Amino acid sequence: MDRLRFYLNDRLVEESGLSPTTTVLRYLRDRAHLTGTKEGCAEGDCGACTVAVLEHDGKGGQVLRAINSCLLLLPMVQGKRVYTVESLKESGRYHLVQESLARSLGSQCGYCTPGVTMALLEACHRKDLDEAWKLDAQMCGNLCRCTGYRPIREATQEVAGRAPSDRFARALAETKPEPMELSYEAGPQRFFTPATLSALWDVLDANPDARFVVGGTDLSLEVTKRFAEPPLLVSLEALRELRTLEPRSGGHRIGSGVWLTELEDYSCGKLPPLERMIRYFGARQIKNRATVGGNLCTASPIGDLAPVLIALGAQAVLLSRAGERRMPLDEFFVSYRRTALQRGEILGFVDLPAQPSGARSIAYKVSKRRELDISSVSAGFRVVVDVAGQVTEARLAYGGMAARPARARKTEEALVGKPWTEASVEAALPRLEEDFTPLKDHRGSAWYRAQVAKNLLRGFFEETLTDPSPRLQERHAATVQVR
């Protein structure tokens, strides 16, 4: 069996005997005595535990990314380089981001500050912070209760893209990728990270009950919140095939192992509905770990990717030793938290077909707080309108309205064949009540969900009057951008 092996602030660390579900946060505080990194929530919702991880970018290079260490299990940094806030000060000199944050008085109590600092570190080494909203998106995963954020925003503007020649720049330039592959056992727990599909099938043959994990942003909550000790985890993170992200047959192939931040970059400008959904999918730190496959396979009724991908006509491509099978994505979701995956099978890819001419499409996510929140209601809409102005196809997929992400079939039926007008939309809206009986919970009442579900369709109609697939504005008051 292998040992855990990674670099902590550029020093090689090897460990064995530690539970494979030990989080990097607990390791840092309890074993490495690096207490700069704080625990604020242990669920990826506050960012106080943010560290920087240097790892493969899937394209042969290295990338430095801000990640919540509270949801990061030790085997997930196998072969990688982890940097904590203690690593920024070099030869007694504070780093650019430290000086900038302190100078803007971006810390008061200071407890969120190490996490803010590490998110800023990623910002200063990013080369793509070319739009103002990206600065907000970069920092929205760091909750601060003291400052009101104005000074943190100021510091972000100051450091973004500055790329100083620091130890991280050197590491980015000089580090050779090391394998993530791992076969690890400690006590009753085992953790496998196969590097090839054939190795994966072998692991699954021997361990048919294995649970899959990639980024761990959902699964790790069982460890940090319910104190579970999963006996057998198989990570799909090292499978290069699943990192595919490329145009295909007029559409796109999206690997299940693609990080949300990668998909966000890829969609920017190219796939506005996807871009709109991913902007508020989660914090930067979460999107840096969360994967397409993870979000779909957890099959939550409020998973943010499902409605938009269903609306765009996505196909799920399932892989097993026996080969591959395909199905429309909406059929992939069988019931509450259940997918069509059989034993020994994984979600390999999502294939997005070419969009038909005359298609209008947008995705929406409505939540109590715009950033870093879970949907009250989400939706992906696509209608195809022919040259005569008639609706030839309607795909209206909703999240948060039923036990699984689902299409509003009756409402769709009511639209098809009708002229694409406000009157047709208003006439179809009552059918939504037949499609869904939403629940009441702490995110919203049944009334609110039903009302918003209708209003999103109203807004969709108005928004697509002038642009069939509008991008999100820089700073917008609401999910729906209509006057």
Added chain:
Amino acid sequence: MGAIPSERPSQESELRTPLHAPSLHESGLKHTSGEALYVDDLPAPQGLLTGQVIASPHAHARVVRRDARKALALPGVHAVFFAQDIPGVNDVCPVRGVHDEPLLATDEVHCVGQAVAFVVAESAALCRKASALVEVEYEVLPACLTIREAIEQNRFIPHPFFPTHHVIRRGEPEAALMAAPVRIQGECMTGAQDHFYLETQVSLAVLEEDGALRLWSSTQHPSEVQEKVAEVLGLGRHQVTVEVPRMGGGFGGKETQAAGFAALAALGASVTRRPVKVWLNRDQDMEQTGKRHPFWARYDAGFSEDGQLLALKAELVSDGGWSNDLSHAILDRALFHMDNTYFLPNVEVAGRVARTNQPSNTAFRGFGGPQGMYVVEEILNRAAERLALDPAELRRKNYYREVPENQTHYGQAVEGNRIPRIHAELMASSEYQRRRAEIEQFNATSKWTKRGIGYQPVKFGISFTTSFLNQAGALVVIYADGTVQLNHGGTEMGQGLHTKMRAVCAHELGLPVEHVRVMTTATDKVPNTSATAASSGADLNGMAVKAACEELRSRLRPVAAKLLQVEGQPERVVFSDGKAFVPGLAQRALLFEEVTRAAYASQISLSATGYYKTPDIGYDRMTGRGKPFHYYAFGGAVVEVEVSGLTGEHRIRRVDILHDVGSSLVPTIDKGQVEGGFVQGVGWLTCEEVLINDKGRLLTHSPDTYKIPALGDTPEDFRVDLLQRAPQDNTIHGSKAVGEPPFMLAIGAVTALRHAIGAFGPPRTEVQLASPATPEAILRAVEAARTVPR
């Protein structure tokens, strides 16, 4: 640093001083490097054990049986404590003479999350295993979960010394109401708010010799922690030392509620004779601690047709939770702030504290002030809507005026009223009128999106309303090499108190701030302190620090005078910029270090204490009359929002604030308090929603479900200025308190939201907006506005 508006008193302007000058936060670079140590970061003492609370799963139940034998049989479990295992007093109620808050439950539990037992083991994981083995049997009793239920059941928490009902009355409100041409009547509620300090509650206790204990606690009130630990263990307070390195946020949540966890850690350490740490994870912290008090109000107000408030009767009931805590003082402050900045000629405000089966609600920035103020602002907003008046103009009409219309309902004169000045300056700088007109135009042509603008003035009384608490101490130690250790009674929770106190100390001794080290707060350095609360930290401790420094300066002056060859004329010696000199004879300046070495050699004591108490304040609760406050802080905000009529979402587009901090001690720090307080207030009023289920269990116990403002919620355009040329009399260097007052400026966001929502209806639409104004609450209000007949 950029130029920060502040006013320097002229006599200090020629000398270099850190006072009234921009400065970094004293710990800023330590925060960004992870070097700043919080209680949970301190190196673990040898043999450290973990302590965890076993909390009640029921809102109300009888404890029928408890048995820890199975848990104690688990290797690595050192102790399990129940109520009967407490050697001293089983109570941590912060109010002297009241004993209604057992540290560990006796025969009944009164809320989900109440401590029933306390487990000490080798690790947190073992504590969890042991907790599962501790058998506690309950007989579930009916629970009262809301203010409404408590009113119906007549369940109120009695005031320990006075009638339960606190009534403040002036004039003839009933007759004035009858005669008023316009009546605004109704009810409103404000919700709870979790403190959500990023650092959860934590205490570390170590047993010293002779049964004494040393604690490191994340608390705003180390002296009270000391007191409660001593009482629980049956020790004299001289046996207990409490130290506070710094807090990762407090906001009132660590004023009283740190004491219980500290007392449990101390109990564990004293019995196991091993160090014990109690650290709450986020879910435990949110489930086991109290929050901002929700308030219910019923009001009846009378106006003239032109918007003059003629009479007000209001009844407030707060949700105290299951025990006293500070609920009565919080209710008092709510009643004191029912007037906000307005003269109420005929008024009766009355309040009671409901007893519910919820965690005991506690101090939170504003301490009832925001809840009281919200009521009068709701009334004024409704009146403006009904009368079709600009709500800012309606407010201006009702401001306190000249004598006798400058008397609050409790009889304190509003002196140095800066509200008219703030109103005028802010209206001009924010271009309120022009923007309001533009918004009306925008709204006329926009179907689904509406904008709104709101103006919010604030007047906030500064002092603990429990008058004897207004005292503070300091201990300043000069070493022979001229370096200084500063100890004061206040605690640092991020608000920049240490930065300010260092500036005061350095100014008084004429030293660069680098020569002054602010020490961690400790009860063995400065005893019998008050909580760092009520915005009073800098006011009280600053005066104490100044007093100590003055004493030291008076001892050093004769030494310096002798060295400067002006012996017998010590008053001519000036300390500035690290030197001592006689003006006009500057060529003979001495280094501060030369003076202190000489003083040491001359056998002169180089340490001194300072003490301060606020003069001439007091309040008689029986008559509802007095002067509870040393002075008032003032401020104003103009808030502009945009609302979606499709989803109920909103965004704050622009905020202009003009706030009065007197002559700011450190303007950069004060600006941070204003901005942070405002955004925290916006959180309370918009996205932060505390929800429980029908069994009284908290549904929003982590940031997954409880949403404080994130970076995108901060105003897009955020302009904060401190009022210039505004020194305050009888305060530390002319400054004013800043911690709480800006929180209430956020009520302007509600006024702006109402403006936008009302635009979905016909003119004079009276908006029905619940608090907090979540997207759902806003959408409901929009739907209601849309259905108002045109």
